[in-house]
Amino acid sequence: MKTKSFSVIGKALPKIDAMAKCAGETIFADDLYLPRMLYAKLLRSPHPHARVLGIRAERALALDGVYAVITGKDLPEKFGIMPSTQDEEALAVDKVRYAGDPVAAVAAATESLAERALGAIDVEYKVLQPILSIEEALASTAESQRIHAWNRRANIQKVVSLEFGDVGDAFAQSDHVFEGTFFYQGNTHLPMEQYCAVGFYGPDDKLTVWSSTQTPHYLHRALAKVLGISASRIRVIATPVGGGFGGKSDPFSHEICVAKLSMIARRPVKITLTREESFYVHRGRHPVKMWVKTGVKEDGTLAAMQFKTFLDGGGYSSYGLATVYYTGALQTVTYQLPAYKFDGVRVFTNKPPCGPKRGHGTPQPRFAMEIQLDEIAEKLGIDPIDLRLKQLVEPDTVTVNGLRVSTTGLRECCERVAERAEWKKKFRHLPFGHGVGFAASAYISGAGLPIYWNDMPHSGVQIKLDRSGGVTVFCGSIDIGQGSDSILAYAVAEEFGINPADIRVVTADTDLTPVDLGSYSSRVTVMTGNAALQACGKLKPMLLEVAGEALEIPAHDLEFADGKIRSASLPERGIAFADCVQKAEGKFGTLGATGSYWPPKNPRDFKGSGVGPTPAYSYSTSIVELHCDGATGQIKIDKVWIAHDCGRAFNPLLVEGQTEGSVYMALGEALMEEQIFRKNGLHKIPSILEYKSPTTLETPEIETILVETNDPEGPFGAKEAGQGPLLPVVPAVANAVYDAIGVRIHDVPITPDKILRALEGRLKPVSIPEFQFPPPIKWQPGEGVEVAQKS
Amino acid sequence: MTPKTKKNLTPGGKRLLRLKVNGEIREVATETNKTLLEVLREDLGLTGTKHGCELGECGTCAVLIDGTPVLSCLALGVESEGSEITTVEGLIQGGRPHRLQRAFADLGATQCGYCIPGILLTAKALLDKNPHPSRDEIRQALSGNLCRCTGYTKILQAVELAARS
Numbered sequence: 016m017k018t019k020s021f022s023v024i025g026k027a028l029p030k031i032d033a034m035a036k037c038a039g040e041t042i043f044a045d046d047l048y049l050p051r052m053l054y055a056k057l058l059r060s061p062h063p064h065a066r067v068l069g070i071r072a073e074r075a076l077a078l079d080g081v082y083a084v085i086t087g088k089d090l091p092e093k094f095g096i097m098p099s100t101q102d103e104e105a106l107a108v109d110k111v112r113y114a115g116d117p118v119a120a121v122a123a124a125t126e127s128l129a130e131r132a133l134g135a136i137d138v139e140y141k142v143l144q145p146i147l148s149i150e151e152a153l154a155s156t157a158e159s160q161r162i163h164a165w166n167r168r169a170n171i172q173k174v175v176s177l178e179f180g181d182v183g184d185a186f187a188q189s190d191h192v193f194e195g196t197f198f199y200q201g202n203t204h205l206p207m208e209q210y211c212a213v214g215f216y217g218p219d220d221k222l223t224v225w226s227s228t229q230t231p232h233y234l235h236r237a238l239a240k241v242l243g244i245s246a247s248r249i250r251v252i253a254t255p256v257g258g259g260f261g262g263k264s265d266p267f268s269h270e271i272c273v274a275k276l277s278m279i280a281r282r283p284v285k286i287t288l289t290r291e292e293s294f295y296v297h298r299g300r301h302p303v304k305m306w307v308k309t310g311v312k313e314d315g316t317l318a319a320m321q322f323k324t325f326l327d328g329g330g331y332s333s334y335g336l337a338t339v340y341y342t343g344a345l346q347t348v349t350y351q352l353p354a355y356k357f358d359g360v361r362v363f364t365n366k367p368p369c370g371p372k373r374g375h376g377t378p379q380p381r382f383a384m385e386i387q388l389d390e391i392a393e394k395l396g397i398d399p400i401d402l403r404l405k406q407l408v409e410p411d412t413v414t415v416n417g418l419r420v421s422t423t424g425l426r427e428c429c430e431r432v433a434e435r436a437e438w439k440k441k442f443r444h445l446p447f448g449h450g451v452g453f454a455a456s457a458y459i460s461g462a463g464l465p466i467y468w469n470d471m472p473h474s475g476v477q478i479k480l481d482r483s484g485g486v487t488v489f490c491g492s493i494d495i496g497q498g499s500d501s502i503l504a505y506a507v508a509e510e511f512g513i514n515p516a517d518i519r520v521v522t523a524d525t526d527l528t529p530v531d532l533g534s535y536s537s538r539v540t541v542m543t544g545n546a547a548l549q550a551c552g553k554l555k556p557m558l559l560e561v562a563g564e565a566l567e568i569p570a571h572d573l574e575f576a577d578g579k580i581r582s583a584s585l586p587e588r589g590i591a592f593a594d595c596v597q598k599a600e601g602k603f604g605t606l607g608a609t610g611s612y613w614p615p616k617n618p619r620d621f622k623g624s625g626v627g628p629t630p631a632y633s634y635s636t637s638i639v640e641l642h643c644d645g646a647t648g649q650i651k652i653d654k655v656w657i658a659h660d661c662g663r664a665f666n667p668l669l670v671e672g673q674t675e676g677s678v679y680m681a682l683g684e685a686l687m688e689e690q691i692f693r694k695n696g697l698h699k700i701p702s703i704l705e706y707k708s709p710t711t712l713e714t715p716e717i718e719t720i721l722v723e724t725n726d727p728e729g730p731f732g733a734k735e736a737g738q739g740p741l742l743p744v745v746p747a748v749a750n751a752v753y754d755a756i757g758v759r760i761h762d763v764p765i766t767p768d769k770i771l772r773a774l775e776g777r778l779k780p781v782s783i784p785e786f787q788f789p790p791p792i793k794w795q796p797g798e799g800v801e802v803a804q805k806s
Numbered sequence: 807m808t809p810k811t812k813k814n815l816t817p818g819g820k821r822l823l824r825l826k827v828n829g830e831i832r833e834v835a836t837e838t839n840k841t842l843l844e845v846l847r848e849d850l851g852l853t854g855t856k857h858g859c860e861l862g863e864c865g866t867c868a869v870l871i872d873g874t875p876v877l878s879c880l881a882l883g884v885e886s887e888g889s890e891i892t893t894v895e896g897l898i899q900g901g902r903p904h905r906l907q908r909a910f911a912d913l914g915a916t917q918c919g920y921c922i923p924g925i926l927l928t929a930k931a932l933l934d935k936n937p938h939p940s941r942d943e944i945r946q947a948l949s950g951n952l953c954r955c956t957g958y959t960k961i962l963q964a965v966e967l968a969a970r971s
Contacts, residue, residue, distance in 0.1 A: 033911035034903065036919025037926065039854020046853035207858040207866055209955055257856070257920030258954050260893035435810065495919025496955050644886045668914035672960055676917065679957030703863035711945040712960045796955040 023509040024731045027654050027668040030501040031515060044211035044227040044254040045287045046343050053082055055273055055286040056129040057515045058119040058136050060111035063145035063365035063696030067107050070119055075131050075135040075604055080124035082280040091676030092241045096233060096265045098467045100332035102163055105241055105271040112162055112330030113367050114697050115295025117268045122276040122284045145365040145696040149325045150784045152362035160365040170363045172328055173339050175623055180354030185319030189310025196306050196781040197761040199379035199531055202688040203299035203373055205708055207398055208257020210293055214273035215283040223250045226270050229259045229495055230533030237266030238274055239728045255521035256495035261371035264535045265333055294701035298370030299690055301338055302327040303379040304781045315402045319354040325784055326361040333370035335361045340626035341376025344726045346384055347414040348457045351406045355415050357789040365455040366764045372417040373738045378745055383747035385454035395454035397452055400433050417619035418627050422615050423425035424660030424722035425634040431720045432658040450642055450755025458739030462537025463614045463628030474542035475529025478550040480606040484593025486518045491531035493523035497737050498669040499539045505665055506544050506730055510551035512575030513592050537735035541630050542612045544730030549610030549697035551701050553655050559599040562590050621794045630728040632737045634660040637743035643755040648767030674740040678750045681744030683708045687764050825882050828896030834904035838884050843867045854923050865951030868924035869893050875928045894923035902959040906930055906968040915964035917955035925951045929965045938969055
């Protein structure tokens, strides 16, 4: 009905919660102060690797004002985000696996008293040799050197080996073969809001946990499992998240501990982690070493690509099972690739666990791949953008590894970013020290599969129509700043022809809202948007029926617009939305409906095929212009152009905000951010001052170009915007450094010392660990399989 | 942290504080070693002021003291007596949002919104002193306030819009 023009979609409207946030009225988790509330603190291991021989907490418990002390014995049940790798404990039972691993928790009348009580807990450790690098982890094959006991091979969490088409043959038939090694350093999310949770086990024997979490549904499941309480008696309320970027997507020790402490103390218990602790909680970008080989024809056509990735996972599995697959999954969706092989391994080390950060496992390989393509273009004397343009993945095709691409705006992204940045004029034409670089990328609009196997919807929305004409939308999604609450309001307002301000959105409360799997994998707009549209679609016929009767107009001539249901041909003939709701309620009874969304079925069936599929891929390109001082190695970014295929921009303001934030975060990773450790396993820089991130002074002008492709799977044609635009920026920086000063840096962050060493010829290539991957699972791609458009 | 400050103050001991916050006189009996941030949030219920590090590194907890941005995590409540303290709750006057708040909302300058109170107050101090700052002057003024969501772009644009309105 509404394909012609939109009244809400595509408009630069303020977010529905913008003024509350500007007024300081938004209640974040740490703003909750409940009557009789206690404060919790966690005691953390000072050792990166040690056995816990014993814990004595009597002295702490004897302190005035201390209400509960718990240790690993109280919470022995393991948990973890991925069902098959649940290796975390809320408090270490017999072993600590990184410096900062929690071993005990205290609830006391005040925070300072809780902190003092930690000092009265005696822990006896047997210190073990820490394993701190990928190489050490792969080499430590003895049983005695194991970090975990559950996994099959010493300190290897997961090995993947996949081959699509025959790469050996394809390399043999290539005119040129390029090989390179790369390293992408780990970094952390650093959301401005520290982790915080409040638990309250009430006199009704029901538990409520408020938390700054991106995944209330998965927290709900973890609490039930670890605490041994029926999930039906647990309520999880995700409070507005003060920045997540993937870092608040796991169930965490502190969330489980406040619940357990409250079960003992029978009072609400709050915990707010310090900034230092947030560097230990981490779950940030994996450090990844990569070996990449690409075969090309003389004209630059890609013949084959092979990737080996080595992921430093830290002390626990977290999302690592998915991450290792993601380091190999999306290389194929940008350029036509007839043969592709991927080997990946994730190891355990005695460092804070790595997990998903914006782009989840894909920025690292994208960095390597886009630099290698720049090198190939250079060698063959082809403009790097032209090299890519001649072999872009076409819409409605299936990639060599079986991924279905619906729409792609990558060609337009390439062309428009080049035009805006005056690429042809600048590339290889700027003076020494001044350069431009280009890169392209793709990302998923939500994972095609849920984290735990089930056949239920990924997103549910419930809509209630009120006699006042107000509409309430209930959804389990959590707004982490990306604007997911507003997206629901815009979608429903568009469908009913009413003002988004007349819509109330109730989200992220497991007692009140249907399940949405969470704010991760850039899934929320596509999935909750579609669920909302389905719910609207159930209510609209009832409203049209009573409006048609009242107006004596046939339904096909009716439209929802301007707060009315009116004749499309004679717009002055209409009935107010609120009046129509009342008539419909009189005729049909209380008005409400639910909507659900399942992503399209995965067409692939090999092991590991669950990672990569999505309803729709977003595409991005970036050009970075920079100055690099050959004497000091200092880089100054002049400007970043970013083109992003977002399907349709639900609200261009929000999409621009996501792309600008992605560019900023990418520049931090490209130039300065690193999660690094001392030789003894302690975090080197666990503070905001020392962990450098860009300020207003380092963040350059960013020009965003939105490319709209109107994807048939997306609500109103929308795809994702929150993560994809980070990906091309990091390699574009490296390629621009080469254009500026003629040195290749294969190693982020690109710091001044690396540039100077490269200029002096002292920068060593990234070393790749010795490791024998198993024989690959071979999957023969279909020959140019056509995929029908979704009707 | 237990700040060692003036000698007549016992760390942890309580005192009656008389603070002028957002034009109102507020009295509260509280520990003398509490930071202004803690007094505002915990004793006065003004949770609009946020914190990101409590070490003076991120700018999130900025408030105005006599019109100047101050990191409330580094100031003591007892030091703030006799000053005019402005928090984000004080920006709305007579039910009307400040032009900065309006501009930030309209331009999408707030994503998660957590750093925004500190940024709004720092920007207000700038505009009060320099009504038409250049972009570089705005960058300079906000360089101590970290934001991880926005890439600062819309924040800078919003301050410029507010300066024009």
